[in-house]
Amino acid sequence: MRATAADETQSGALVLLCVAAWAIPGAGHLWLGRRNKGLVFLVALPLMFAIGLALRGRIFPFDLADPLVALAALADFGIGLSYFVAAALGYGTGDVRAVTYEYGNAFLIVAGLLNVLVVIDAYDVALGRK
């Protein structure tokens, strides 16, 4: 069965929604009119990521030779544009000697993973499942 033009437009909008929701935490919910939820995500997730950077956590590189580092990098990547902004500004180099280093990593990784959950939630809302 061939997809109609309306189906393609809808799936294109869904992809755009998911990309926006990933790039800016909460943008997907704001787009869908869930203003309160969107604002909570918009504040909480970048703040959590920033706290992770302030705690001298590390933005892990995509190093496939070390699978755990690659998985951590994938989780960090989940936060969206903040990942690139922090990397461009030289943050997230990590200081393994800092007493808060592991806490920083936990904040960075979990912020990224929570944003992935937020993207999935926005997708579900857009499909009318929630």
Next chain:
Amino acid sequence: MHSHLFLLVLFALFVSLVFAVIARDDARGQIKLGGLMFAGFIASALVLGWLMYPFPL
């Protein structure tokens, strides 16, 4: 920001907040679920911390 307990509480606060807002649509449900999760995080961390206390590194 070097207090481990403070960082633990902050982490639990963020995670419970986001989970509660994802899982519930009404403010009452969000507060109830978020509060429960937050209390669960803190209580389990303290209990596990004390259980591990006798074991040396």
